[in-house]
Amino acid sequence: MKKLVYFYLLLMVVSLLVVACKDDSDEIKDPGLVAGKGKFLLQFDNVVGKQDLVLDNKTYTNSLGESLTISRFNYFVSNIKLLREDGQSYTIPQDSSYFRIVESDPKSQILSLNNLPDGNYSGIEYIIGVDSLRSVSGIEKRGGALDPSGEMSGDGMYWAWNSGYIFLKLEGASPQSSASNGKFYYHIGLFGGFNQKTVNNIKTVKIDFGGSRAIVKGDSIPSVKLYADVEKVYNGPNPISFDKNPSIMADPVLSVGVANNYKSMFSFGELKQNSQAK
Amino acid sequence: MKSIKKILEQKRLIRPVLVLLIGVTWIGVMLGACKPEENNQEPEPSGSTPLAWKKPANFPDPVYNLTKNPLTEEGVALGKFLFYDGILSSNQIIGCGTCHQQQSAFTHHGHELSHGVNDQLGRRNSPSIQNVAWNPAFFWDGGVFDMDFVPFNPIENPVEMGETVNHVLEKLRNTPDKSAKVQVDYPKMFKAAFGTPEITTERMMKALSQFMTTMVSAESRYDKFALGDVTALSTEEKEGLKLFRQNCGSCHEGELFTNFSFRNNGLAPLKADDQGRYEVTKSEADKYKFKVPSLRNISFTAPYMHDGRYKTLGEVMEHYTDKVINSETLDPLLRAGGKPGLNLSETEKESIIAFLRTLSDDNFIKNKSFSDPGIGNAL
Numbered sequence: 001m002k003k004l005v006y007f008y009l010l011l012m013v014v015s016l017l018v019v020a021c022k023d024d025s026d027e028i029k030d031p032g033l034v035a036g037k038g039k040f041l042l043q044f045d046n047v048v049g050k051q052d053l054v055l056d057n058k059t060y061t062n063s064l065g066e067s068l069t070i071s072r073f074n075y076f077v078s079n080i081k082l083l084r085e086d087g088q089s090y091t092i093p094q095d096s097s098y099f100r101i102v103e104s105d106p107k108s109q110i111l112s113l114n115n116l117p118d119g120n121y122s123g124i125e126y127i128i129g130v131d132s133l134r135s136v137s138g139i140e141k142r143g144g145a146l147d148p149s150g151e152m153s154g155d156g157m158y159w160a161w162n163s164g165y166i167f168l169k170l171e172g173a174s175p176q177s178s179a180s181n182g183k184f185y186y187h188i189g190l191f192g193g194f195n196q197k198t199v200n201n202i203k204t205v206k207i208d209f210g211g212s213r214a215i216v217k218g219d220s221i222p223s224v225k226l227y228a229d230v231e232k233v234y235n236g237p238n239p240i241s242f243d244k245n246p247s248i249m250a251d252p253v254l255s256v257g258v259a260n261n262y263k264s265m266f267s268f269g270e271l272k273q274n275s276q277a278k
Numbered sequence: 279m280k281s282i283k284k285i286l287e288q289k290r291l292i293r294p295v296l297v298l299l300i301g302v303t304w305i306g307v308m309l310g311a312c313k314p315e316e317n318n319q320e321p322e323p324s325g326s327t328p329l330a331w332k333k334p335a336n337f338p339d340p341v342y343n344l345t346k347n348p349l350t351e352e353g354v355a356l357g358k359f360l361f362y363d364g365i366l367s368s369n370q371i372i373g374c375g376t377c378h379q380q381q382s383a384f385t386h387h388g389h390e391l392s393h394g395v396n397d398q399l400g401r402r403n404s405p406s407i408q409n410v411a412w413n414p415a416f417f418w419d420g421g422v423f424d425m426d427f428v429p430f431n432p433i434e435n436p437v438e439m440g441e442t443v444n445h446v447l448e449k450l451r452n453t454p455d456k457s458a459k460v461q462v463d464y465p466k467m468f469k470a471a472f473g474t475p476e477i478t479t480e481r482m483m484k485a486l487s488q489f490m491t492t493m494v495s496a497e498s499r500y501d502k503f504a505l506g507d508v509t510a511l512s513t514e515e516k517e518g519l520k521l522f523r524q525n526c527g528s529c530h531e532g533e534l535f536t537n538f539s540f541r542n543n544g545l546a547p548l549k550a551d552d553q554g555r556y557e558v559t560k561s562e563a564d565k566y567k568f569k570v571p572s573l574r575n576i577s578f579t580a581p582y583m584h585d586g587r588y589k590t591l592g593e594v595m596e597h598y599t600d601k602v603i604n605s606e607t608l609d610p611l612l613r614a615g616g617k618p619g620l621n622l623s624e625t626e627k628e629s630i631i632a633f634l635r636t637l638s639d640d641n642f643i644k645n646k647s648f649s650d651p652g653i654g655n656a657l
Contacts, residue, residue: 138346139426139480148427149443149479152434156442160430162421162558194423195414198559252560 033090038116038216040082041223042124044101044109045269046073048230055103063235066176066242068184073103073230074155075168075262076129076145080113083123083206085213090117098130100145101228102155120213121222125206128263129167132202135191136163162250164191167201168262170233174242184246186233188258199252203263210268225269236261326350326471334496336504336533340411342425342491347484349491352470357489359462360482362654365449366429367439369395370458374432374486375654377404381643383575384408384493390586393657398437401550403586405571406579408495408642414538418568418584421558425490426483443479450477460653495574495642503636504533511636518633525598525620526630528611529570535637540567541609544602544618548585565607577638591634595627 046053048060053073061067078098081091091097092113102108134141142148146165150156157166170186177184192200207226214222234240238257240248248254329349333340347353360366362375377392378384384407386392392404402418416422422431432438433446449455450464465475472481500519502510511519522530531537540555547553547566555564568584582588588597602612602619615621622630642648650656 136423138343138424139483140346143480147479148430149447151442151444153436154442156444158430160422160427160434161417163423163427193559196559196561196564198561250557250560 033084033088033117033119035090035093035115036117036216038114038118038218039221040113040116040121040214040216041221042080042111042113043223043225043269044077044111044228045225046101046103046109046228046230053103053230060231062231062242063239064241066174068172068174068234068242070170070172070230071183072155072169072171074157074166075101075228076157076165077101077111077126078130078134079127080111081125082113082116082121083125084119085122086119088119089125090119094134095141098134098145100157104155116216118217120215121209122211122213123206123208124224124226125204128203128205128266129189129201130165130191132191132200135165136194159187159189163194164189167203167259168233170230174246177242177246178244179246184242185249186240186247186258187249188255188262190250190255199256201255201259203259205263205266207266207268209271212271214271215273220274222274223272225271227267227269229265229267232265233258233262236264325473326352329354329492331491334494334501334533336501337409337496338412338533340491341414342411342487344411344491347426347487349488350471352467353472353485353488354492356464356467356471357485357487358648358651359464359467359653360486361489362650363462364653364655365453365455365458366433366441366446367395368441368445371395371655371657372439373654374407374429375650376657377432377438378407379656380648380650381578382580383495383578383639383643385579387578387580390581392438394432394435394438395440398440400435400437401552402584403581406575407490408493408574409534409572410493411491412534415569419555419558420538420540420569425487426480428490429483429486443482447477447479447482450482462653493642493648495639497641498574498639499636500633501639512632514629515633515636518629518631519636521622521626522630522633525622529609530573535573536570539570540564541570542566542605542607543568543598544604544608544612545583545585545587545597546601546603548587550585552585554584563607566605567607573634574637575639575642577635578643591631592627595622595631598622599627 053070055073056069056071059067059069076098079091079094080097081089083089099111100108130146134146148158148160150158152158152160157169159166166187166189168186168188171184173183175182188201190199190201192198192202209224214224216222238261240258240261245254248258327350329351331344331349362373364371364373364376366373372394377386377389379387381387386404390403391399391401393399405418410425413425414423416425416428417431422428430443433441433443453464454461464477468477468481469475471485499510529537529539529541542565545566553565555567555569556562576591580589582591582594588594598612598620599622600619602608604613604618608618612618612620
């Protein structure tokens with residue numbers, strides 16, 4: 001009898017050791033690294049060529065010789081993954097990885113990435129836009145930057161009539177625009193369709209920090225600036241004419257052209273270490 | 279003496295059983311401890327009263343996920359106020375109930391196209407809001423696929439409610455509004471429904487979905503027949519049902535009278551050249567296709583088709599026999615014979631119409647629980 005009791009006690013202790021809960025959520029998110037306490041600041045600086053973007057009050061020229069002013073330039077950055085020099089990577093937990101960069105809102109241009117594992121980071125990978133899964137998920141998954149309540153004719157980035165997000169929004173005016181109001185509107189979205197295949201304009205970007213290393217360790221907080229060159233949107237491999245196409249939205253050919261233009265609009269700017277250290 | 283011995287024997291038996299039991303329980307606890315947090319998206323209990331919702335016996339399971347938005351009396355009541363309140367529009371007049379009126383099974387009776395803010399005309403006929411918990415696709419072109427995302431569309435359409443959801447939320451937060459026709463304290467209603475007075479996009483949409491989920495029509499004479507009452511339909515209506523299943527049932531399928539597919543039913547394009555589903559998918563094969571509507575309560579929902587071009591069911595039947603226009607994307611089922619369209623005699627068409635009238639559900643259009651709580655504007 002006593003033997004049986006001891007046997008059970010032993011079994012209980014062993015089971016406690018064996019079955020002890022392990023948190024496998026991070027393993028699912030990323031096979032490489034798990035969350036830590038590090039911090040990383042990511043700044044998006046919107047430029048036109050080499051100059052800082054000025055809304056409304058500055059006239060630019062496209063490669064077709066048409067002049068333009070820009071009134072709105074917004075885009076989504078999501079699903080951020082930090083790449084470490086040793087080849088490992090850390091994917092920011094998805095729920096904290098959607099950002100709407102709005103040119104008229106400077107606060108939206110600085111992203112604070114928290115709870116990172118320590119390491120020397122050499123690059124970054126992210127999506128311009130919103131991944132297809134999140135584009136179809138329930139409304140409880142659409143808070144923060146994804147809140148669909150924004151004004152469509154304003155800085156809102158949600159399409160109500162064709163449910164999904166606008167990945168990039170560029171608006172402005174051009175004397176060459178053939179629109180009756182002289183403006184142009186480029187709203188590029190489309191995630192591939194819910195139950196029927198449509199155009200997929202989701203683009204993944206990979207930026208190398210130009211050989212430098214962003215060191216995340218304790219109080220050491222790196223700050224990386226990336227440039228987003230608006231010129232690339234209209235002067236890319238598929239130049240946009242404000243005369244010919246003052247509005248590009250859901251068009252299956254033209255929207256792809258613009259997305260292929262802007263997928264290379266990002267470049268590495270500069271890296272500062274400890275810029276926000278306490 | 280004997281009995282004591284027996285007890286002792288039993289005791290000796292009990293002990294190992296007890297130890298075994300503890301062991302099993304322990305293992306159970308250990309296993310339970312590692313269960314992943316299931317349903318971590320489930321809303322927190324709000325102190326509101328759960329509302330029992332049962333699907334009609336002859337219906338399939340609903341598509342809308344009720345576990346993510348469990349119905350409560352307070353949630354449905356809030357949804358009803360939001361549904362009828364003109365606060366959702368830029369001029370404070372146009373509510374959902376303006377173009378979706380109960381007496382016409384939540385369509386806009388007599389309106390081929392509805393007029394929104396500043397009397398602007400929409401471009402498609404207002405569809406019925408009934409049994410929407412079974413809809414896998416919304417609007418004539420299926421541009422929205424989740425009920426919680428439906429209200430953004432009419433609210434933000436400049437010719438419908440001409441508002442932004444953001445601004446609606448702000449207006450709701452600032453109620454009761456002394457200048458309003460009826461004083462409604464929305465923060466209080468949101469608190470009753472969701473536990474705190476916070477007014478968010480998610481809560482607003484979920485309340486509207488809760489109310490719309492309750493808008494079930496399943497008490498027509500046809501339903502009585504479907505549930506076994508053979509006397510519920512007349513001989514002509516039964517004949518009509520048979521003809522209907524043969525000729526119309528491939529699209530207006532099942533108990534919901536639609537399979538929610540997108541079809542070109544041979545309507546000649548009008549001046550607006552509405553290309554329907556194509557606008558969403560941009561696939562050539564989808565040109566001029568529109569969602570197959572349910573035919574429940576069809577007696578109340580005139581005019582018919584996505585542009586409201588037909589005023590009577592007679593005209594609709596005439597379309598299918600004589601007016602179907604051939605085109606690249608015309609539904610193959612409508613060109614099975616020599617000429618496009620269905621082959622039906624006048625008597626057969628009349629029987630089908632007689633059957634269609636049995637899909638009328640008086641309780642649905644009169645049920646007070648779906649009615650305007652005194653806040654709406656029917657224009």
